[in-house]
Amino acid sequence: MANSNVQELTSLSDSYTQIRAAEKQQAISIAQQRNLPIKLTLEDGGVAELQRIAEDGSPIYYRTYNVAAARSTRTNHLNIGGSLGLNLDGQNMTANVWDGGHARVSHQEYDGAGGSNRVTIIDAASEGGTQLNFHAAHVTGTITASGVTAAAKGMAPRSKVRGAMWNNDVAEATAEAANGMLVSNHSYGFRGDLVPDQYFGAYIQDSRDWDNVMYNAPYYLMVVAAGNDGNQNSYNGNPLAGNSSYDKLTGHSTSKNNMVVANAQDANIANNGDLISVSINSSSSEGPTDDYRIKPDITGNGTSVYSTYESSNTAYASITGTSMASPNVAGSLLLLQQHYNNVNGNFMRSATLKGIALHTADDAGPNGPDAVYGWGLMNAKRAAQVISTNGSDSKIEEITLNSGQTYSVTVDSDGVNDLLASISWTDIAGSVNNGTNSGTPALVNDLDVRVTKGGTTFSPWRLTGVTTNGKGDNTKDNYERVDVANASGTYTITVTHKGSLSSGSQNFSLVITGLGNAVADNQAPSNPTSLVASNVASTSLTLNWNASTDNIGVVGYDIYQGNTVLGTVAGTSSNVTGLTANTAYQFRVRAKDAAGNVSGFSNTVSVTTTAGGGGGTNYCDSASTNTNDEYISRVQLNTINNASGAQFYSDFTNLSTTLAKGEAQTITVTPTWTGTVYDEAYSVWIDYNADGDFTDSGEQVWSKAPSKDTPNSGTFTVPASATNGATRMRVSMQYNAIPTSCQAFTYGEVEDYTVVISNATADTQAPSVPTSLSASNVAETSVTLSWNASTDNTGVTGYDVYQGTSNLGTVTGTSANITGLTAATAYQFRVRAKDAAGNVSGYSNTVNVTTAGGSSGGCTNGISSFPYTESFENGLGAWTQSSADDIDWTRDSAGTPSSGTGPSGGAAGSFYMYVEASGNGTGYPNKRAILNSPCIDLGTVSQAFFTFNYHMYGASDMGSIALQASSDNGATWTTLWNKTGNQGNTWLEETVSLAAYAGGTIQLRFNRLTGATWQADIAIDNVRIASSVDQCAGVPAYNSSTSYSVGDRVTYNGFLYERAASSWTNIGACGTQNSNSTQATGNNAIDGPPVSGAFKIYPNPVSGSELNIALQGTTAIDFVVYNIQGQVVLKGDFTNTINVTNLSSGVYVLQVNTERNQFIERFVKE
Incomplete structure (x- = not known):
């Protein structure tokens, strides 16, 4: 990995290997003397293994932390099919796992869409072969299981894992870090009942070793389980502040640079990813460290996690603990690295990854960070959104x-x-x-x-x-917020x-x-000037430059080596390391501001590093022997302006300036006399061909005969034949005679400097900003952009056209035709000019464009065949979320997360669409959610009807919903129907005539505006369009608590029913006119809408292995059980008893299917 200190890491790995081997050998010897076990199985099924003997003689064992989980960190929103649309499953990403043994690499979950054989054991040779271990297998699956069994799917199901045992963990991790490791998981730690008291919370050698690895590998983050001693208050005989409920972290859990993970119970999460509530698992070990650092850092979910086991290729089990919370977090962090790389083309430093995770965690427990939850429950969704919105709603910078x-x-x-x-x-x-x-x-x-x-x-x-x-001055943590x-x-x-x-x-x-973008800043900073190199050594040098200015403020400078960005610094100097001896380099600098505007390049400085081993070019000596009367007090050339005292000879080669070939330069030498003013003569040489002398033709660049003048200036021009790179300049002043380059003389002084010869001065002036950007010829899939031309000192060579933050390409003129757009979609465009030297202007104004949504002549990819239905059983269909609102609609198949509001299931089928109103400031008040229909072509019909079901149950001030239509591509909207406030806990139905739009093209939308409360989950379902009268229009939905008479009509599951003497008669499907609506017999004469008590499940909650189903009046075909994420976890042919033994504790939805109906009920597995 770039910027890792590979040489130091290699040395550390060798050192740690030797130290750990010696410690292990000593421990085994002492264990044999004391009859101590080397490796043992603990009462809870975990594994412990002796590692070393502590200073006080205590045996130090690593032990697994047996506890599990992975559902509460919102990682599912990042996965393929997740709400963010990022499709992150760990493709081409690798995590490392150190544990008490190895996973079974042939397990079926380690193959799949991400490829075969995705788990590799890296230390089998040194451990005497593969050492299968249930705990290692479970942790590995929590990260990478592909989901052959859906309930066992890991955080990064297409990633790879490199596994190893814990015996030589720090040395092996050091070697892996040198090869680019990004994230590792360590679900183990010291046995708390055996370590000496001073180890609790202390920064011991183990803590330091891991920090040393991460400091030298700045892209590597170690993820560590906090431990499971939360219920053990007697292990530490001298707890911090005398509080035995705290101070339980030991070993690598007290390092600074890693991520220490606590374990929470299953969190209550809204469908949109917002945290409703969470509580800590009582077994999770508490901090803080002895110096009061905030540890643990973060909380994951590790309770009853279902994952892979080692006993066979199809073995699974559920276990609980920080051991499971840790890979839950580690796998999520791996996806964030993947996302950052997808967005930026490079991985982020581990400090950035850790910082984003802590910055976006959901606060839990008391307000602010604490020693139980750390900074709170990880929120991978919010972390990914911060990466996605960097440069607008958020800002992420890596700075020196x-x-x-x-x-x-x-x-x-x-x-x-x-x-x-x-x-x-x-x-x-x-x-x-x-x-x-x-x-x-x-x-x-x-x-x-x-x-x-x-x-x-x-x-x-x-x-x-x-x-x-x-809140105050934090002197302990290397994370501050x-x-x-x-x-x-x-x-x-x-x-x-x-x-x-x-x-x-x-x-x-x-x-x-929490950043705003009320007014766009399009002005780039001025170019940095006077870039110079100094302190040029064999592998390093220092760059300095003059600061840029900006209308808002410069936030940093990007340092370029050639065309490669080395990094960003906040000040006007940078120490560049890791160079190669006796090698030519070119450097330049660009300034940037908070809005992302970037200046043109500074001048280019060319530098040749010195030869290694103290070598380099040797120059002849020259010096005076007396400076009592006169000396050189100042030398000025280009960016060199050096004042100095009296010396016989001064080596100022750490000072340098760049001289361009063909450009005239002026050098000024100022003498100082201590008493009498004498005649002084001057000479300056530059070793143009860098051959170690000043004797070649033209290398004496200026001289002046004896005089009492002060200061003294002369001009010279660097010849085209000069060798590029760093070379020596000598300045000499002698009393009463012009000195030679290697002369020893009595009165005067000699000074040496470094000059860097470069080609003709680079163009560093950026073009002016393009102005008056506008859009025309706006069609469904294309638009034309036009703007006023920029100006530049050497000429504009092209314009980069941006859609949002994406560069669509370069054009040479002042217009661009943009194609491949989506109809009825909002876009933002802007433009930047550039010249041949690579200087880039600031952005033009931003133009907002919404593409056409169809025309009166018909729709592109629209709806033109009727009847049309959509009940959202397989996604949104052709309906789309608007980008011009505040929050999104959510697809759900069970009850909404908020109590006392929303439906318990769909109006037709399982799924429906609703708006989650939870979250003061995020879900309410006055938050708008818009769901857009596809384009609807009514050009061939004379009348049309739009029918839908809606559910408005909650508080009286729950807000409103409106059905609106547009016939001008979304420019204006007409309200066709609206409702406000609580309408009861039932699905209602509405039919709206579209006759006014017959013969044309329209788009519909549901426009939801939340009220003043969270108890306001409004839902819609079963939308239909028919070109004839809907026979269900105005007919109420069936209600089991209503008493019906013969002849009454109701709607149920999309059909119209009429009450007969002892049964219901199916008249026909809603949305169509049934011309043969006679009294039905046979299969049409059904029990119709279920009566109270016809469908029942028990016991609920179910704590045993069997869930019973009672169903009357109809024949069931099969059943499906869904978890709260909508995933199928159990299904089969219908029986009156379902075995739920393998279901983890939680909330589930049972769906029983008959020939005509579906029965849906929620149940709890304890």
């Missing part, structure tokens, strides 16, 4: 802060959401501290983030005690550091959410 620098950025809040700003960094490994409850911080580089507005400063969260938190509630207006976010930074700099990641 040098010692003494300050980073700041000004942002506008969106005025709706809280403004959150967080920083995360991979800190240098701290000092080992084995003291009991020592509060000495493990933090080395202490960065700080603050948010200010006017005279108000907002500070980050921190722990103030074992059970308390607050500032929350500004009810934010509005403009804020400044500032990042600083305390003391000096170890190694001179610190990479950090900045995440900001």
Whole structure:
């Protein structure tokens, strides 16, 4: 992985291997003496294995944390078919697993759509072959199971896993990190009943070793189970602050740079992914660390997780614990890396990945972070959305802060959401501290983030005690977050550091959410100027430049080596490392602002690194022997402006400037006399061919005869024949005679500098911004864009055309024809100009375009055949979510998550569409949700009817729903029907005439506006269009609590029924006119709508193995059981008893199918 210190990682791996081997050998020897077990099975079925002997003689065992789960982190929204449309299943991604043994690589779940044999064992040779282990198999499946059995599907079902045993974990992980490992899972830790008390919460050698690995591999994140000692309050004889319910983390769970995971019960999650409620599993181990760092970091779900087992290729089981919560989080993090790479073309640093996960976690427990949940329950959906909206609603930056620098950025809040700003960094490994409850911080580089507005400063969260938190100066954590509630207006976010930074700099990641885009900033910063290189060594150098300016503010500078971005820094200098000795390089810099506008390039600086091993070009000596009377006090050339004191000879080769061939340069030398003013002579040489001398023709670039002048200036031009790269310049001043290049003389001084020879000066001026962008010829699938031309000092070569943030391509003129669009869809376009040197202008104005949705002559891919029906059983059909509203409609097959509102099932079939109103500020009040119909072509009909079912049950102020029509491609909408407030807990039906639109083309939409409460889940289902009168129009739906008389008509499951003397008669399907509606007999004379008591299931909840079904008056064919995600978990031919033994605890929906009807009931498995 780029930027990993591979050399250091290789050295660490070798060292850790030797240390662990020696510790293990010593432990085995002592164990044999004490009759201690080397490996044992624990009472809960877990496995423990001796690793080493502690300083006080305590045996240190690794043990598995037996507990499971993976449903509450919203990862399903990222998967293929998820609500975000990202289709992330871990394709081409790999996770590593260290555990108490190995998974069975031939298990059926490790094949599938992601490929065959996706699990590899990397240490079988050193472990004496594959060591099958149920725990390792279960963890592996939680990450990567393909879903052959749906209930066992993993977080990243198309990913690969590289597995290993825990015996040499840190050394093997170091080697894997050097080869690009991104995420690893470790669902094990120390046995709490055997470790010495001082290990609890302490930053011990294990903690430091893992931090050292991650610091040298900045893209690698270790995910660790917190442990299952939450109910064990006696293991630690000296808990922090005397509170035995806390201070239970040990070993690698107290590292700084990893992700430590707590375990929650199954969370109550709304269909849109919002958290309703969650509680911790009481077995989850609590923090914090002894220095009061916020550990655990985050919470996953690890309760009753169903996953793979090792005993056969088809073995599965459910287990519980942080062991399962950890891979739940690890697999989700792998998908976030995949998403970031898909969006940006590169992976993010582990600090960025960790920072986004903590930034977007759902707060649980007390307000703010704590030592139980950490920062809260992971929300993979929200984390993915932050990545998707980077540059608009959110901001993600990876920045380098040098010692003494300050980073700041000004942002506008969106005025709706809280403004959150967080920083995360991979800190240098701290000092080992084995003291009991020592509060000495493990933090080395202490960065700080603050948010200010006017005279108000907002500070980050921190722990103030074992059970308390607050806001203030955080001196312990390498993750800080500032929350500004009810934010509005403009804020400044500032990042600083305390003391000096170890190694001179610190990479950090900045995440900001709650941003607004009221006014687009299209102005790019000015170009950085006067880029120079100094401190040129064999593998490193320093770049410096003059700051750019911007209308809002520069947020950073991208450093380029050739055309490759090395990284971003906040200040005007950068230390470049990892270069090759005696090699020529070219560097340049671009500034950027918070809106993503990028300046043109700075000048290019060409540098040749020195030869390794202290070698390099040797120049002759030249110096004076007396500076008591006169010396050189200043030399000025291009960007060099060096003032100095008296020396016989001064080596200033750490100072450099770039000189372009063919350009005139002026050098100025200023003398200083300590007393009498004497005549001084001057000479300057440049080693143009870099051969180690100044004797070649033209290398004496300027000289001046003796005089008392001050200052003294001369001009010269670098010849075209000069060798590109860094070379030596010598400046010499001698009393009363022009010096030679290698002369030793009495009075005066000699100074050496570095100059970098480059080709003719690069063009760094960006074109002006294109103006007056407009759209014309707007059709269903195409549009024409036009704009005014930009200007440039050398000429504009093209314009990049953007759809949103995607570059569609380059055109040379000032117009572009955009094709391949979707009808009736909103788009945003903008344009940037560029020149031959690669300089890019700022963005033009943004033009908003909605493509045509059809014409009066017919629809493209529309509905023109009737009758038409859609009951959403297989998705949305041809209906679409609007992008011009606040929230989306949700497809569901059971009851909605909110109590006292919404239907319990569909009006026709299982599924229906509804709007989830939960979440003050997100779901209500006054949040709009629009569901668009396909284009409807009524050109061949003289009349038409639109019929649908609706369900409006909840609070009286639940808001409204309207059916609207547009005949002008969505430009205007006419309301055909609307309802407001609670209409009762039943499906109702409405028929609306479309006769006014016969002969033309229209589009319909359901326009839902939420009210002042969450108890407001409005649903629609069973939409139909017919070209004749709907015989069900105005007929009420069947209600089991109503008493009916002969001749009464009702609608039920899309059919019209009439009450006969002792039964119901099926008149025909709704949406059509039945011309033969006579008294039906035989199969048409049915029991009709079920009467009360006709369908019943018991016991409910069911705690045993059998669920009983009572069904009267009809014959059932088969049954299906769905989980709350809508996935089929059980099905078969109908019997009166269903075996539910293999179902995990939770809520399910049973559907029983008969020849004409479906019976649906929800049940709970305990």
